[in-house]
Amino acid sequence: MDTIISLTTPPDIGYVRVLTTAAEILARSHGLDKREEMRFQLAVEEFFTFLAQVVPEHGPIQTVFTGKTYQVCASIRFQGSDLCLGALDASFSATVDGDVEAARDLRLILTGRMADRFRITRENDNAFILHVEVDKVYPPITAASSTVAPRAPFRAGLELDPDRLMHAAALATARYPAWHCPASFQTPGKFADMVGAGQFSCVLALDAASNPAGLLCWTKSGDRGIAFSGPFVFVPPADTPQVARLLTDAFLATVARENVEIVFSERATPDTPDGYFETLGSLTRHSPSGQDEQPVLYRHLREDMGATVWADPALEGFLRGVYDRLAMCRDVLEAHPPASFERTHSLFSTMIDKDKSLAVLKPLLDGSDVAANLAGHVRVLSDKGFTNILLYMDLSHAWEASLAAPVLAAGFKPRLVLPFAGRSDVALFQYAQAD
Amino acid sequence: MRRLTDLVPPHVLNFESYVPSRPDEILMRQYGVDRLLRLNNNENALGPPPAAREALAAFPPERSAIYPSGDCFSLRQTLGETFGKAPERFLVGNGSCEVITSVIKAFCQRGDSLVTADKTFAVYEWVAAFSGIDARLVPLKDYALDPQAMLDAVTDRTKIVFVCNPNNPTGSWWNKATLERFLEGLAGRAVVVLDEAYREFVESPDFPDGMEVMERHPNVLVFRTFSKMYGLAGLRVGYLCGDLEAVNIVRRTHLVYSVGSLGQLAAKAALEDGGGHVEATRRMVTQAGGYLRNVFDALGFEHISGAGNFIMARVPMPDTLLYRLLMRQGVMIRTMTGFRFPNWIRVTLAREPEMEAFAKALKQTLDKR
Numbered sequence A: 001m002d003t004i005i006s007l008t009t010p011p012d013i014g015y016v017r018v019l020t021t022a023a024e025i026l027a028r029s030h031g032l033d034k035r036e037e038m039r040f041q042l043a044v045e046e047f048f049t050f051l052a053q054v055v056p057e058h059g060p061i062q063t064v065f066t067g068k069t070y071q072v073c074a075s076i077r078f079q080g081s082d083l084c085l086g087a088l089d090a091s092f093s094a095t096v097d098g099d100v101e102a103a104r105d106l107r108l109i110l111t112g113r114m115a116d117r118f119r120i121t122r123e124n125d126n127a128f129i130l131h132v133e134v135d136k137v138y139p140p141i142t143a144a145s146s147t148v149a150p151r152a153p154f155r156a157g158l159e160l161d162p163d164r165l166m167h168a169a170a171l172a173t174a175r176y177p178a179w180h181c182p183a184s185f186q187t188p189g190k191f192a193d194m195v196g197a198g199q200f201s202c203v204l205a206l207d208a209a210s211n212p213a214g215l216l217c218w219t220k221s222g223d224r225g226i227a228f229s230g231p232f233v234f235v236p237p238a239d240t241p242q243v244a245r246l247l248t249d250a251f252l253a254t255v256a257r258e259n260v261e262i263v264f265s266e267r268a269t270p271d272t273p274d275g276y277f278e279t280l281g282s283l284t285r286h287s288p289s290g291q292d293e294q295p296v297l298y299r300h301l302r303e304d305m306g307a308t309v310w311a312d313p314a315l316e317g318f319l320r321g322v323y324d325r326l327a328m329c330r331d332v333l334e335a336h337p338p339a340s341f342e343r344t345h346s347l348f349s350t351m352i353d354k355d356k357s358l359a360v361l362k363p364l365l366d367g368s369d370v371a372a373n374l375a376g377h378v379r380v381l382s383d384k385g386f387t388n389i390l391l392y393m394d395l396s397h398a399w400e401a402s403l404a405a406p407v408l409a410a411g412f413k414p415r416l417v418l419p420f421a422g423r424s425d426v427a428l429f430q431y432a433q434a435d
Numbered sequence B: 001m002r003r004l005t006d007l008v009p010p011h012v013l014n015f016e017s018y019v020p021s022r023p024d025e026i027l028m029r030q031y032g033v034d035r036l037l038r039l040n041n042n043e044n045a046l047g048p049p050p051a052a053r054e055a056l057a058a059f060p061p062e063r064s065a066i067y068p069s070g071d072c073f074s075l076r077q078t079l080g081e082t083f084g085k086a087p088e089r090f091l092v093g094n095g096s097c098e099v100i101t102s103v104i105k106a107f108c109q110r111g112d113s114l115v116t117a118d119k120t121f122a123v124y125e126w127v128a129a130f131s132g133i134d135a136r137l138v139p140l141k142d143y144a145l146d147p148q149a150m151l152d153a154v155t156d157r158t159k160i161v162f163v164c165n166p167n168n169p170t171g172s173w174w175n176k177a178t179l180e181r182f183l184e185g186l187a188g189r190a191v192v193v194l195d196e197a198y199r200e201f202v203e204s205p206d207f208p209d210g211m212e213v214m215e216r217h218p219n220v221l222v223f224r225t226f227s228k229m230y231g232l233a234g235l236r237v238g239y240l241c242g243d244l245e246a247v248n249i250v251r252r253t254h255l256v257y258s259v260g261s262l263g264q265l266a267a268k269a270a271l272e273d274g275g276g277h278v279e280a281t282r283r284m285v286t287q288a289g290g291y292l293r294n295v296f297d298a299l300g301f302e303h304i305s306g307a308g309n310f311i312m313a314r315v316p317m318p319d320t321l322l323y324r325l326l327m328r329q330g331v332m333i334r335t336m337t338g339f340r341f342p343n344w345i346r347v348t349l350a351r352e353p354e355m356e357a358f359a360k361a362l363k364q365t366l367d368k369r
Helices: A013-029 A034-054 A100-114 A162-175 A188-196 A237-255 A313-326 A370-383 A404-409 B024-031 B050-057 B061-065 B073-083 B096-107 B123-130 B147-153 B176-186 B210-216 B244-251 B261-272 B276-299 B319-327 B352-367
Strands: A003-009 A061-067 A071-079 A117-122 A127-135 A154-158 A201-207 A212-221 A225-233 A262-265 A278-287 A290-300 A307-311 A330-334 A347-353 A358-365 A388-394 A412-418 A426-431 B090-093 B113-117 B134-138 B158-164 B191-195 B220-225 B238-242 B310-314 B344-348
Touching: A003 A013, A013 A034, A013 A061, A013 A071, A034 A061, A034 A071, A034 A100, A034 A127, A117 A347, A117 A358, A154 A212, A154 A237, A162 A188, A162 A201, A162 A212, A162 A225, A201 A237, A212 A237, A225 A237, A237 A262, A278 A313, A278 A388, A278 A412, A278 A426, A290 A412, A290 B319, A307 A313, A313 A330, A313 A404, A313 A412, A347 A370, A358 A370, A370 A388, A370 A404, A388 A404, A388 A412, A404 A412, A404 A426, B024 B319, B050 B261, B073 B090, B073 B238, B073 B261, B090 B096, B090 B244, B096 B123, B096 B158, B096 B191, B096 B220, B096 B238, B096 B244, B113 B123, B113 B147, B123 B134, B134 B147, B147 B158, B147 B176, B158 B176, B176 B191, B176 B210, B210 B220, B210 B238, B220 B244, B238 B244, B276 B310, B276 B352, B319 B344, B319 B352
Parallel strands: A225 A262, A307 A330, A358 A388, B113 B134, B113 B158, B158 B191, B191 B220
Antiparallel strands: A003 A061, A061 A071, A071 A127, A117 A127, A154 A201, A201 A212, A212 A225, A262 A290, A278 A290, A347 A358, A388 A426, A412 A426, B090 B238, B220 B238, B310 B344
16 A cells, blocks of 8 residues: 655645654565655755745745655645756756856756656646655566466456566567566566556466466546557467467456546557557657667557647647547648747756666647747757657646747657547647658 | 535545537538548447337327426236236336446445346446446456356345446347246346347347247346337436346336337337337348448458447557547547557448448548558
């Protein structure tokens, strides 16, 4: 069971000791090493101190600590849409030129790197949540022990047994490129803990002797989606289609009546059976060995009831083409950028996955600097070696949809639309690298 | 201040509310079509029987100002005469969904369970879920309810076993011997709901008549509806019948005044109608079933049909995609992913022109892909 501690404090650095104590106790009680415990404490301390300095007039700060079996995290909720929060998103591009503000920003950058992940989400017009996560350290994967080749007949069902899950993750890692696998497959103990904590769900295919024959796992994505990985199949080629279909049927039967609209995958394996999913489009996957196209698969779990989306004129043709090809009924409303922005500084959330050289941007606030801000993100991320830069645009927000022109101008290309991935559909852009 | 969601029980908070399809005029606008062929809800394409039509036409509008009979008094009298039972043994509801809810409320509390199939009418499972009752779902065996597995799933906390006979959506059914063995094996440990929504479509003499079975097994409650064979789906009238003691228990949790006057009048008239409507509907269903089986065979599609005015087919694409593609041609089918049959569709068996229109739209859709 998760441990949850919620603290609401004034934006006063005098309270920082309370927060770091909570962070320390939580990390220790969840078995994190001393180094991770310190990283978590320091990250919480620095982020809270930063916010206490920049939001003193904006009411209390609520910090929710969550301890899971595999991770501790702090979600720091604060008010402040009119603040300059550039340091929270353009954290890669700050430079120190001697002034106090830049030094503070730099400290925040370093703080961000203490955490395994940090990201910012927007709760409503004025409220933001800064999420800081530090993972428990797990032993890395070892080569999967050799097993006898599983033989038909096969069966598939939900799996919770940690040993079986770790074995299956190791088998998947040995057989499939890292791009197809969740990062936690590299540390199978973490993967099993994440399943135990409900972060992942899995169906496992077994033969009559309970040898693992295949694995498919999934996690919730947004309010109405499920993202899946797999199917990973561990049987001889002749039996692969049968096991892949068994896993896919078991997966869909399990989630069919859950509180979600769609399932999708940006990393489905080539063993995905034909006829089960629609292809939304593809993403170009850049890796040290070259580039190739990764199809993005999806299916609805129920009849599409239609939706309303906003579209900037710069994107409208693309969207109408997509909806026509997918036979989706959408009311497309026209979104235009405002004549002038209320804010100077725009804000983007940036999530990165170093193993995949992947960075994902999401707009949080518009502003008159949006074009320059995006260009800055691209420049810094590219310099840092992130060759796969994506941008998600929620088309249920007119202000967000109206950013299409600067997004295109910054070198992003619309690649596909993920139905119901946000409040309605989400347009997915990919930065097109110059060759 | 507490958030509204803090006040909601977890089993309600986590429940996915059902979103019914939109009205025809909206769907037609969305998909750019000027007609819509509804083959998604197993409605009777022939509509209500003549006597029900006359009752509806004769309804004086001023009667709309008067509350209906709160317990469907006259309709229950007719039900009693039709089935040779006391009217008190019938409870009428706003469709069988309301009766399902009443039975679960009457017999179950937190910690209790019910047993049903994993691929059957979804409302049993839904009502259990949002009532905080554990629904134990037993996999079908060869597309049919598995009596032994269902018996094995019964525990000392099981209060109700739902048996959809014939089963929606597979059309499979238990014969007299199978049902009898099941009831003997259960030995009265739980209430058995025999949902016979489609029983009027069955002509086999080996199909068990729940109205007769309940006389030997007082733990059996039978559900029937006027929505399918009798073509009154828009008026929402369903009912249960059982041993008086069991019915009196359900009565405590059953709402009164939930069935409108029009529904009561039309249902009563439908019962009093001759057998012509039933015979005509059966002929239509038989003919349509034969036609669509040929269509699916020609396309190489696996299909399942049994009793009831519907047929299922496995299609070579996501059922939810085929739904959208057919909607663009004004044909509405039911996707089966939600029934845990991914890539299957269910089609209502209707009149010849409707079946031909469906087949034409299906072939055009497949030709384009």
